Amino acid sequence: MKSISKSVFAAVGLASLSAGAACAEKPKAQADIVELLSAYEKALNGSDVEASVSLYDDEGVFMPPNSPSQVGIQNIRSAYQAVFNAIKLDVDFEIIEIVQVSEDWAFARTNSKGETTINATGDKIPEGNQELFIFQKNSEGVWKIARYAFSTTNPLQN
Amino acid sequence: MKSISKSVFAAVGLASLSAGAACAEKPKAQADIVELLSAYEKALNGSDVEASVSLYDDEGVFMPPNSPSQVGIQNIRSAYQAVFNAIKLDVDFEIIEIVQVSEDWAFARTNSKGETTINATGDKIPEGNQELFIFQKNSEGVWKIARYAFSTTNPLQN
Numbered sequence: 001m002k003s004i005s006k007s008v009f010a011a012v013g014l015a016s017l018s019a020g021a022a023c024a025e026k027p028k029a030q031a032d033i034v035e036l037l038s039a040y041e042k043a044l045n046g047s048d049v050e051a052s053v054s055l056y057d058d059e060g061v062f063m064p065p066n067s068p069s070q071v072g073i074q075n076i077r078s079a080y081q082a083v084f085n086a087i088k089l090d091v092d093f094e095i096i097e098i099v100q101v102s103e104d105w106a107f108a109r110t111n112s113k114g115e116t117t118i119n120a121t122g123d124k125i126p127e128g129n130q131e132l133f134i135f136q137k138n139s140e141g142v143w144k145i146a147r148y149a150f151s152t153t154n155p156l157q158n
Numbered sequence: 159m160k161s162i163s164k165s166v167f168a169a170v171g172l173a174s175l176s177a178g179a180a181c182a183e184k185p186k187a188q189a190d191i192v193e194l195l196s197a198y199e200k201a202l203n204g205s206d207v208e209a210s211v212s213l214y215d216d217e218g219v220f221m222p223p224n225s226p227s228q229v230g231i232q233n234i235r236s237a238y239q240a241v242f243n244a245i246k247l248d249v250d251f252e253i254i255e256i257v258q259v260s261e262d263w264a265f266a267r268t269n270s271k272g273e274t275t276i277n278a279t280g281d282k283i284p285e286g287n288q289e290l291f292i293f294q295k296n297s298e299g300v301w302k303i304a305r306y307a308f309s310t311t312n313p314l315q316n
Binding site for chain 1: 267
């Protein structure tokens with residue numbers, strides 16, 4: 001596991017939030033979400049199903065390519081089990097932006113690069129993806145992945 | 159062009175918004191975003207670059223698979239030109255959820271199904287995708303696409 005890129009923190013900023021105490025800015029959210037993304041990177045690279053799932057909201061949605069959207073923790077768990085049975089990831093996430101849009105909601109855009117090993121064959125292929133995360137702060141004040149979509153940035157193979 | 163699915167409106171709901179006038183609920187946003195998604199469906203099926211681009215925020219980000227993320231209107235325009243040069247879409251969008259998370263921000267999850275014609279060959283292939291949209295209301299009070307990622311739901315071809 002490699003450490004999450006720190007090089008783009010300059011690009012990380014708060015969206016303009018509505019005025020009022022209920023919508024007060026929470027710069028701490030930025031740090032919490034950086035930590036969450038770092039934990040996600042570690043969970044992926046460790047093929048750790050439970051660590052991956054623990055970062056999701058109970059009603060979260062995981063939208064992996066070549067699959068229907070996986071809604072709710074049980075379906076998300078099954079999806080990660082299937083992914084980690086099939087491949088071993090070694091990727092670095094680069095945070096492009098983290099935007100907090102309200103007290104309890106934020107989103108982030110990242111790029112990930114590295115290598116995937118196909119468990120069945122041992123073949124290694126270059127991995128490049130773009131990710132869009134939506135986060136929600138739960139009733140305990142912990143930021144969780146609420147929606148997550150990604151796709152490859154590698155050119156189409158003809 | 160087919161009309162956007164109305165069958166899932168029961169699933170469309172408002173997220174719990176923070177209290178206070180600055181964060182007042184705006185059910186009109188739901189209708190505006192349904193209209194925006196319908197316009198997007200029409201623009202895609204009409205291979206209409208300018209209609210597609212007009213739905214984006216100037217600083218929007220389009221994240222098509224097999225491509226780096228396209229940031230800003232000029233890059234978004236070029237990306238749609240390339241897409242419509244390559245393929246002709248005939249797809250229906252089904253709205254799974256629209257969630258308004260603050261006065262000026264919302265997101266939606268959709269599924270699209272239909273057919274893609276490869277312009278170069280005339281070949282037709284089945285199309286199935288999952289989409290994650292983030293919307294921002296601009297200074298004129300118009301909802302625009304701020305971030306948009308999608309991927310196929312078709313099984314991986316081996």
